[in-house]
Amino acid sequence: MKTQINVKEKLGLDTIKIHEEKHISVDQMVCKSCKGRYCLHVCPAQVYTLNKENLVVLDLDGCLECGTCLIACTPKSISWEYPRGGFGVQFKCG
Ligand code: SF4
Numbered sequence: 212m213k214t215q216i217n218v219k220e221k222l223g224l225d226t227i228k229i230h231e232e233k234h235i236s237v238d239q240m241v242c243k244s245c246k247g248r249y250c251l252h253v254c255p256a257q258v259y260t261l262n263k264e265n266l267v268v269l270d271l272d273g274c275l276e277c278g279t280c281l282i283a284c285t286p287k288s289i290s291w292e293y294p295r296g297g298f299g300v301q302f303k304c305g
């Protein structure tokens with residue numbers, strides 16, 4: 212019988228190699244006036260959170276490079292690019 216695993220366990224099988232250069236950044240001035248805070252809700256890896264000062268902070272260690280945050284951020288605060296070659300996420304399929 213096939214063993215079933217949940218999404219979090221599946222994501223845990225992926226490998227992410229971090230480069231010191233951050234591949235995503237936000238413009239805090241734009242974020243400050245953002246009412247929707249869409250990034251907090253759409254990112255499957257919960258890369259975006261708010262700190263005590265209510266500023267958006269990013270923990271890129273889990274980024275799956277799906278690009279959802281870039282599309283969802285209608286105030287256009289996000290600068291996004293793929294990580295340098297050889298870095299970033301490696302998906303384990305199956
Ligand atoms: S959705 Fe965009 S503008 Fe709004 S808080 Fe997130 S990154 Fe900033």
Ligand code: SF4
Nearest residue numbers: 254274275277278280
């Ligand atoms: S690209 Fe996807 S996984 Fe990475 S921060 Fe944006 S929404 Fe999250």
